[in-house]
Amino acid sequence: xxxxxxxxxxxxxxxxxxxxxxxxxxxxxxxxxxxxxxxxxxxxxxxxxxxxxxxxxxxxxxxxxxxxxxxxxxxxxxxxxxxxxxxxxxxxxxxxxxxxxxxxxxxxxxxxxxxxxxxxxxxxxxxxxxxxxxxxxxxxxxxxxxxxxxxxxxxxxxxxxxxxxxxxxxxxxxxxxxxxxxxxxxxxxxxxxxxxxxxxxxxxxxxxxxxxxxxxxxxxxxxxxxxxxxxxxxxxxxxxxxxxxxxxxxxxxxxxxxxxxxxxxxxxxxxxxxxxxxxxxxxxxxxxxxxxxxxxxxxxxxxxxxxxxxxxxxxxxxxxxxxxxxxxxxxxxxxxxxxxxxxxxxxxxxxxxxxxxxxxxxxxxxxxxxxxxxxxxxxxxxxxxxxxxxxxxxxxxxxxxxxxxxxxxxxxxxxxxxxxxxxxxxxxxxxxxxxxxxxxxxxxxxxxxxxxxxxxxxxxxxxxxxxxxxxxx
Numbered sequence: 093x094x095x096x097x098x099x100x101x102x103x104x105x106x107x108x109x110x111x112x113x114x115x116x117x118x119x120x121x122x123x124x125x126x127x128x129x130x131x132x133x134x135x136x137x138x139x140x141x142x143x144x145x146x147x148x149x150x151x152x153x154x155x156x157x158x159x160x161x162x163x164x165x166x167x168x169x170x171x172x173x174x175x176x177x178x179x180x181x182x183x184x185x186x187x188x189x190x191x192x193x194x195x196x197x198x199x200x201x202x203x204x205x206x207x208x209x210x211x212x213x214x215x216x217x218x219x220x221x222x223x224x225x226x227x228x229x230x231x232x233x234x235x236x237x238x239x240x241x242x243x244x245x246x247x248x249x250x251x252x253x254x255x256x257x258x259x260x261x262x263x264x265x266x267x268x269x270x271x272x273x274x275x276x277x278x279x280x281x282x283x284x285x286x287x288x289x290x291x292x293x294x295x296x297x298x299x300x301x302x303x304x305x306x307x308x309x310x311x312x313x314x315x316x317x318x319x320x321x322x323x324x325x326x327x328x329x330x331x332x333x334x335x336x337x338x339x340x341x342x343x344x345x346x347x348x349x350x351x352x353x354x355x356x357x358x359x360x361x362x363x364x365x366x367x368x369x370x371x372x373x374x375x376x377x378x379x380x381x382x383x384x385x386x387x388x389x390x391x392x393x394x395x396x397x398x399x400x401x402x403x404x405x406x407x408x409x410x411x412x413x414x415x416x417x418x419x420x421x422x423x424x425x426x427x428x429x430x431x432x433x434x435x436x437x438x439x440x441x442x443x444x445x446x447x448x449x450x451x452x453x454x455x456x457x458x459x460x461x462x463x464x465x466x467x468x469x470x471x472x473x474x475x476x477x478x479x480x481x482x483x484x485x486x487x488x489x490x491x492x493x494x495x496x497x498x499x500x501x502x503x504x505x506x507x508x509x510x511x512x513x514x515x516x517x518x519x520x521x522x523x524x525x526x527x528x529x530x531x532x533x534x535x536x537x538x539x540x541x542x543x544x545x546x547x548x549x550x551x552x553x554x555x556x557x558x559x560x561x562x563x564x565x
Contacts, residue, residue, distance in 0.1 A: 098110050098111070098112055115142070117142065118142045118143065118144050119141075120140070120141050120142075121140045121141075121142070123140050239253045239564050240564065240565075241564050245527070245528050246521075246525055246526065246527045246528070247518070247525070247526045247527075247528075247561055247564050248525055249524055249525075249526060249561065250524055251523065251524060254524075257557045257560045257561070258556060258557055259554060259556065259557040259560075260554070260555050260556035260557065261520045261552045261553060261554050261555060262502075262552070262553065262555050263550060263551070263552055264500045264543070264547060264548070264549050264550060264551045264553055265500065265501075265550075266498060266499065266500050266549045267498070267499075267500075267501065268496050268497070268498050269496065269497055269498075269499065269501060269536060270439070270492040270493065270495070270496055270497075271492065271493040271494070271495030271497050272490050272491065272492055272493065272535050272536050272537060272542075273432070273438075273490075273491050273493055274488055274489070274490055274535045275430040275432050275470065275488070275489045275491065276430065276431060276486070276488060277428050277429060277430035277431070277444065277472075277486070277487050277488065277489045278428070278484060278486050278487070279426050279427070279428055279481060279482065279483055279484060279485040279487065280427050280428070280429050280483060280484075281401070281419075281421040281422070281426060281427070281483050282421075282422060282425035282426060282427050282473070283427070285396060285398065285421070285422035285425050286396065286398065286401075286419070286420060286421040286422060287394075287395040287396040287398075287419075287420050288395075288416045288418070288419055288420075289318070289392050289393075289394065289395070289416070289417045289418035289419075289420070290392075290413075290415060290416055290417060291320045291390065291392065291411040291412070291414075291415050291417060292390065292413055293320060293322050293390055293413060294322065294323055294410070294411065294412050294413055295320040295322040295323050295389075295390065295410070295411060296323055296408060296409070296410055297318055297319070297320060297321075297405055297406065297407060297408065297409045297410075297411050297417070298318070298319040298320070298321050298389060298407060298408075299318065299319070299407050300316045300317065300318060300319055300391075304317065304318060304407075305317055305400050305403070305418070306400065306403070307400055307402075308399060308400060309399070309400045310397075310398070310399050310400075311394045311397065311398065311399075311400060311420060312394065312397045313393075313394055313395065313396060313397050314393050314394065315393060315394045316391050316392070316393055317392050317393065317394055317405075317417070318392040318405050318417055318418075319389040319390065319392070320389060320390040320392060320411055321389045322388070322389075322390065323410065332382060335382055336379065336382055336383075339375055339378055339379045339382065340379065342375050343372065343375045343376060346368060346371050346372045346375060347372060350365070350372055353365045353368055392417060392418075394418075394420060395420070396420055396422075397420075397422075398420040398421050398422045398423070399422070400418055400419070400420060401419045401420065401421040401482075401483055402416075402418065402419035403417070403418050403419075404416065404417055404418070405417050405418065419483075421483055425473075425474075426474045426477075426481055426483070427457070427471055427472065427473050427474065428444055428454055428471070428472040428473075428474060428487065429469055429470070430469070430471075430472065430491070431464070431467035431468065431469060431470070432459075432467060432468045433466065433467050433468075434468075435468060436491075436493050437493055437494045438456050438459065438470060438491050438492070438493060439456065439492045439494065440455060441453065441454065441455060441456070442454040442455075442456060442472055442489055442490060442491035442492065443489070443490045443491075443537050443539075444472070444474070444488070444489050445487060445488045445489075445490065446478070446485065446486075446487045447486060447487070450478045450479075450480075451478070451539070452475070452477075452478050452481070452487075453475040453476050454472035454473065454474060454475065454489065454491075455472060455473045455475055456470075456471075456472055456491070457471040457473050458470075458471055459471070470489075470491075472489065472491075490535055490536075490537050492537075497534070497542060497544070498544075499542040499543055499544045500542070500543040500547065500549065501536055501540045501541075501542055501543075502517065502540060502541055502543055502553065502555065503539060503540055503555050503556075504539060504540060504541055505555065505556060505558060505559070506518075506541075506553055506554060506555050506558055507531065507533055507541050507543075507558075508558055508559060508562050510528070510530070514530045515530070515531050515532065516528045516529060516530050516531060517529055517531055517543070517546075517547060517553045517554065517558065518554040518558050518561050519547065519551050519552065519553050519554075520554060526554065526561055528562075529547050529553075531543045531545065531547055532544050532545045532546055
């Protein structure tokens with residue numbers, strides 16, 4: 093109450109009495125009663141209104157205290173029984189060991205004690221106090237249940253609040269599960285359905301008829317995606333000019349030779365004349381190719397069918413040999429590359445968990461025998477296709493191994509991170525009480541964790557709404 097915590101003393105006839113100096117102050121007081129029976133307790137909260145004047149009052153104990161009648165004590169015992177049926181089984185009795193009450197009285201010509209009670213907490217609603225007269229009726233009208241956290245860390249949550257928070261629980265069960273490893277990974281395109289478009293010569297990029305394909309555009313095998321106009325340096329240009337002059341000179345000599353042979357057809361063998369003609373045709377073809385070489389553009393075509401995933405094409409850009417101009421992927425086929433610092437015997441299936449919480453089913457494809465950055469690459473194929481999967485995305489792979497581990501499997505939503513950094517779960521000890529338990533966990537799969545210590549089988553723990561319970565103060 094307003095004056096702090098007070099303890100009610102038993103009277104020996106089934107009633108308890110408590111006194112407090114602030115009971116003579118008119119007004120409204122928020123009170124709470126804590127009933128303790130062995131290792132069980134219940135909290136009853138209410139609001140006590142002290143009127144300015146009252147004509148009648150409930151019985152007052154000697155010393156200005158508040159009497160708690162037998163009827164109220166029976167009601168409290170009944171409420172305790174409803175919250176936990178083990179009360180009568182343990183010890184054979186549901187005896188109220190302690191009841192903390194705050195009392196209220198007002199004295200004028202006649203003493204006007206009112207009813208009720210004491211530790212100022214948030215808790216469950218109080219039972220009817222039939223012996224309290226008009227003041228008892230006022231407290232019944234104002235009583236309410238409020239969720240709160242106690243000093244020992246346990247949380248009291250009324251049933252109505254549990255339904256609002258959608259609290260769900262389940263019984264723990266120890267079982268043997270396949271071992272699981274957690275690996276960092278990234279999404280890569282399927283090597284058989286993806287490809288790069290690269291330039292084989294150094295040159296200037298030019299758009300094909302219709303322009304460069306845009307990101308996300310679908311292309312087919314053989315489609316022209318870009319043109320590369322080879323660039324010629326000063327040295328190459330000088331060399332080409334020299335070759336052109338040499339070819340021109342050879343062409344001139346062969347033409348004169350052919351003309352002489354044709355004038356002397358009667359004395360020159362026909363075969364020599366044909367050879368001269370063929371030689372002249374070859375020289376002229378070489379000269380024509382030399383003229384066309386600087387202007388012939390290389391066509392960059394799509395090696396596979398798919399979607400443009402990356403594009404680095406800009407008109408006029410100088411592309412060096414082996415420069416990746418376009419990347420083409422098949423959006424329906426992705427792989428995942430994970431890295432493991434140790435060699436594990438991975439079985440056929442795994443789960444991938446993305447940064448935003450999405451999961452994907454994976455199938456083991458193989459692992460490398462050559463280390464990459466002191467780690468072993470392991471490849472998986474993505475079986476289902478979550479929305480928004482892109483090449484290069486980071487994720488965590490949870491893969492099963494041939495090793496087996498014993499423990500309690502729980503949903504990941506059951507395990508929270510405490511203020512001290514420890515993992516914890518909430519145990520549902522009775523109808524409206526939840527107790528945090530520190531546990532040690534290991535990854536099991538994309539949706540579950542394995543509790544290896546901290547809680548025993550057969551306990552009821554929260555599987556849904558644990559985060560909301562953890563926010564109650």
